[in-house]
Amino acid sequence: MKILVTVKRVIDYNVQVRVKSDGTGVEKDNVKMSMNPPDENAVEEALRIKESGKADEVVILSIGGEKSQETIRTALAMGADRGILVQVDHEIEPLAVSKIIAKIAEEEKPGIILMGKQAIDDDSNQTPQMTSALLEWPQATFASKIEINDQKALITREIDEGLEKIKVNMPFVASCDLRLNEPRYASLPNIMKAKKKPLDLKSIEDIGIDVKPRIEQIKVEEPPARQKGVMVSDIAELVQKLKHEAKVI
Amino acid sequence: MSILVIAEHNNNEIKVATRQVISAASKIDDNIDVILIGYKCDEVSKQLSNCVGVSKVLVVNNEKFKNPLAENFSKIVLSIAKNYSHIIGPASTFGKNILPRISVKLDVAQISDVIKINSEDTFVRPIYAGNALATVKSNDKIKVITIRPTSFDPIPKEGGSGLIETIDFTEEDTSVEFIEREESSSERPELGTARVVVSGGRGLQSAENFKLINEIADKLNAAVGASRAAVDAGYVSNDYQVGQTGKVVVPDLYIAVGISGAIQHLAGMKESKIIVAINKDEEAPIFNIADYGLNADLFEALPALSAELDKLNTIEK
Ligand SMILES: Cc1cc2nc3c(=O)[nH]c(=O)nc-3n(C[C@H](O)[C@H](O)[C@H](O)COP(=O)(O)OP(=O)(O)OC[C@H]3O[C@@H](n4cnc5c(N)ncnc54)[C@H](O)[C@@H]3O)c2cc1C
Ligand SMILES: Nc1ncnc2c1ncn2[C@@H]1O[C@H](COP(=O)(O)O)[C@@H](O)[C@H]1O
Numbered sequence: 331m332k333i334l335v336t337v338k339r340v341i342d343y344n345v346q347v348r349v350k351s352d353g354t355g356v357e358k359d360n361v362k363m364s365m366n367p368p369d370e371n372a373v374e375e376a377l378r379i380k381e382s383g384k385a386d387e388v389v390i391l392s393i394g395g396e397k398s399q400e401t402i403r404t405a406l407a408m409g410a411d412r413g414i415l416v417q418v419d420h421e422i423e424p425l426a427v428s429k430i431i432a433k434i435a436e437e438e439k440p441g442i443i444l445m446g447k448q449a450i451d452d453d454s455n456q457t458p459q460m461t462s463a464l465l466e467w468p469q470a471t472f473a474s475k476i477e478i479n480d481q482k483a484l485i486t487r488e489i490d491e492g493l494e495k496i497k498v499n500m501p502f503v504a505s506c507d508l509r510l511n512e513p514r515y516a517s518l519p520n521i522m523k524a525k526k527k528p529l530d531l532k533s534i535e536d537i538g539i540d541v542k543p544r545i546e547q548i549k550v551e552e553p554p555a556r557q558k559g560v561m562v563s564d565i566a567e568l569v570q571k572l573k574h575e576a577k578v579i
Numbered sequence: 580m581s582i583l584v585i586a587e588h589n590n591n592e593i594k595v596a597t598r599q600v601i602s603a604a605s606k607i608d609d610n611i612d613v614i615l616i617g618y619k620c621d622e623v624s625k626q627l628s629n630c631v632g633v634s635k636v637l638v639v640n641n642e643k644f645k646n647p648l649a650e651n652f653s654k655i656v657l658s659i660a661k662n663y664s665h666i667i668g669p670a671s672t673f674g675k676n677i678l679p680r681i682s683v684k685l686d687v688a689q690i691s692d693v694i695k696i697n698s699e700d701t702f703v704r705p706i707y708a709g710n711a712l713a714t715v716k717s718n719d720k721i722k723v724i725t726i727r728p729t730s731f732d733p734i735p736k737e738g739g740s741g742l743i744e745t746i747d748f749t750e751e752d753t754s755v756e757f758i759e760r761e762e763s764s765s766e767r768p769e770l771g772t773a774r775v776v777v778s779g780g781r782g783l784q785s786a787e788n789f790k791l792i793n794e795i796a797d798k799l800n801a802a803v804g805a806s807r808a809a810v811d812a813g814y815v816s817n818d819y820q821v822g823q824t825g826k827v828v829v830p831d832l833y834i835a836v837g838i839s840g841a842i843q844h845l846a847g848m849k850e851s852k853i854i855v856a857i858n859k860d861e862e863a864p865i866f867n868i869a870d871y872g873l874n875a876d877l878f879e880a881l882p883a884l885s886a887e888l889d890k891l892n893t894i895e896k
Contacts, residue, residue: 343843347710356711368824424679425688448824453706454691459649459679468755469649471676474817484758488817489672490771490826495758496648502754508824509811544688548701548714556849559870565883568855568873569891576853576870578775578832579799579891 331441331500332387333376335410336431337369339394339401340451353549365401368446370513371506373405375476376444378511380409384478385441387411391434393427395419399529406524407516413529416537424452426541428460433537435465440501442483447472447505458505468498471505580608580699585656585668585677586615588623590645595772596669598630598733603726604667605632605734606696612637613741614659616652618645624743631734633741643751646760647673650752653680658748660685663721664699670725671771678725687719694730708823708846729771729829729850763816765803770819773802775832778821778848779814780806782837782858782877786814791881792836798888804828804848806838822847837877840865857881 341347342362349356365373376388388410392398395417402413416430435443445458462469470476474493475486478500487494488507516524534541562568572579582604587594597613604611612635613627620640627636639655656677660666666681668674670692682689694712695703701716702724770776777799779792789803796803804826805819821828823846833851838844840856840863848854849868856869859876866872873880 341707346842347707349711356707423688425683425686428683450823451707453708453823454689455675456679456682456689456691459676460683463653463680463683468752469676469680471649472672487672489760490818491760491762492816492818493761495760497756497758499754508807509817544717544719545690546716546718548716550706550711550713553705553709553712556854556868556870558867559854559872561866561872561874564875565873565880565887568871569884569887571871572832572853572855573891576832578853579888 331385332389332438333379333385334389334391334435334438334440334443335369335372335376335405336443336445337373337390337392337401337405338366338446338449339363339392339398340366340449343367343450349550349552353551355547355550363397365404366446366449368448368506368508371508371510372444372446373408373410374511374513375506377409377514379442379478389414389438389440391416391431393418393422393430402529403524404516406527406529407521408514409520412527414532415529416532416534418534418541421543422541423543423545424454424456424460425544426539428457428464429539430537431457431461432464433539442501443503445503445505447507458503462503465503468502470496470498470502472507473504474507474509476504476510580664581610581612581662582608582665582667583656583659583663584611584613585666585674586613586623586627587669587671587673588615588617588620590617590620591622593623593626595733595769596671596728598736599728599731600667600669600726601630601632602731602734603693603696604665607665607699610634614656615639616644616647616655618642626736628741628743629737629739630741631739633739636741636743638743638745639748640745641749643749646757647677648752648755648757649676649680650755652677653684654750654752655748656681657684659746660721665722665724667724667726670727674725678723682723685721685723687721687723688717689723689725690715690717691725692727693724694727705846708842709849710842727827729827763818767796768800768802770802770804770821770826770828773828774830775799775801776804776821776828776830776848776851777801777834777836778804778806778838779809779836780838781808781812783809783814789814791877794885795834795881795888798885798892806844835865835869836881838865839863840868
């Protein structure tokens with residue numbers, strides 16, 4: 331069985347994101363980029379499934395600019411077998427991304443597609459669900475545990491009320507939570523080895539999917555700043571302020 | 580224009596989020612239908628029809644749909660989607676699970692986590708963990724939207740008189756099976772709608788110590804929240820998490836204890852009206868957004884707070 335894992339290149343989660351003064355977006359020049367955090371969990375989970383003998387190949391897919399090759403190489407250095415980059419030079423919406431992933435899945439025929447639960451740049455939380463619907467494969471979103479047994483998987487999902495368990499047939503699409511596992515670091519020898527692993531570059535024309543954005547971005551602005559508050563010296567003062575000044579207790 | 584709202588409920592009661600979504604919908608148009616999918620949910624259909632602003636409640640009542648599997652729910656909504664200009668649900672794990680499936684099948688782009696409605700096609704939503712707000716315009720024929728419930732006041736639950744209609748739908752997806760749900764039960768108010776939230780972070784050091792947080796919460800009739808670090812360390816379960824990948828809360832009072840204030844945590848609470856931070860590190864970023872900061876050891880501050888709240892209550896009595 332083959333596992334397809336999607337990885338997105340995003341602004342690193344430690345970077346303080348700045349809005350551009352002309353309102354067209356956020357500052358991306360000279361900003362540290364890295365793999366979308368839950369996508370690392372997706373890669374890790376795929377590698378563990380392979381190591382347990384239940385899969386024989388882990389294929390990494392990214393859709394984005396040329397630099398996304400670095401993100402794919404990171405996943406290859408963690409231990410994945412080969413990569414595919416579908417090159418697009420502009421921002422691309424989950425709707426189009428899911429169509430591309432579904433198209434690649436039809437060619438590659440994986441038994442499982444592992445994705446992150448949310449991209450921390452657009453915070454859409456859509457692509458895995460869309461991919462599942464397009465392929466008519468079951469979806470297992472917000473997964474914090476994946477157990478595979480005989481063409482079925484038992485998934486523990488994190489939901490607002492607590493936890494939910496579902497059983498899905500293979501093939502299926504899962505979106506991974508950060509609590510699914512602890513992603514490994516790539517060792518130096520593996521980083522060297524990853525440079526020689528196959529990475530297939532495809533153009534959007536090869537895929538033949540319309541990726542024109544449907545949503546117009548009118549403007550991007552900073553959220554209203556909170557006024558800086560005060561420091562209190564002890565609990566008694568705090569309670570007095572909450573009672574008489576803020577009037578919230 | 581006509582709007583379809585997908586109701587979130589537990590077969591006995593509608594979630595407050597549903598009333599908040601109807602409230603958001605009413606900012607677009609007053610022709611609002613609500614679809615209720617569930618089993619033995621008669622009581623819920625009455626509650627919905629009583630909500631102000633609801634024209635029609637469309638009920639699919641079938642044992643197969645007792646649990647909200649996205650594969651089934653999305654197909655049911657799709658069967659009537661063509662009648663609507665907007666299809667709207669909550670940006671909860673329930674809504675996030677279902678709406679993208681509807682959107683892709685209609686070949687329209689979904690707009691997630693809307694916090695403000697400017698017009699029938701223009702919306703504001705946070706991106707980058709709330710570090711930026713994007714105003715976006717959808718040119719699609721049908722707009723599929725998830726609403727951040729806490730950004731809208733719920734519509735009143737009494738005063739409406741919506742018609743109740745049933746829809747027949749029996750097709751079931753057999754590739755997925757619901758097994759079980761472990762809901763953490765709590766006597767405290769629900770995190771998403773509580774007026775006061777007391778949250779603990781890694782500073783609490785153990786599950787055992789979280790009782791210090793619980794004690795304060797009980798005295799303030801508050802919900803308990805947590806940082807991701809506290810959840811990851813196993814102090815409390817996942818449904819307590821506040822933040823970019825947890826819940827968004829907008830209480831009148833948010834008390835953050837032993838939480839450093841990472842942007843991913845702030846994403847879930849920085850719209851709170853009053854923020855209190857208790858932290859022993861005076862440089863902790865949480866102090867930058869706190870209305871009242873107390874630089875102290877929580878193991879001394881929390882018992883003191885508890886005692887002070889007792890005093891307050893005795894004075895009032
Ligand atoms: C993709 C992604 C998504 C994330 N989503 C979320 C999310 O939804 N929610 C979330 O919370 N985090 C999220 N995180 C994690 C986030 O980046 C931080 O790691 C996390 O919020 C830190 O939790 P904390 O403040 O409890 O722990 P720490 O950062 O370790 O802070 C602990 C604080 O406790 C204080 N402290 C310690 N002992 C005491 C004491 N005795 N008395 C008083 N103060 C004390 C310390 O001074 C410190 O400030 C996410 C991260 C990523 C990468
Ligand atoms: N451009 C992309 N390339 C590869 N994977 C993507 C891309 N966009 C989204 N994904 C995947 O879909 C997940 C959810 O993204 P989103 O729906 O944008 O929140 C991410 O964690 C990725 O695994």
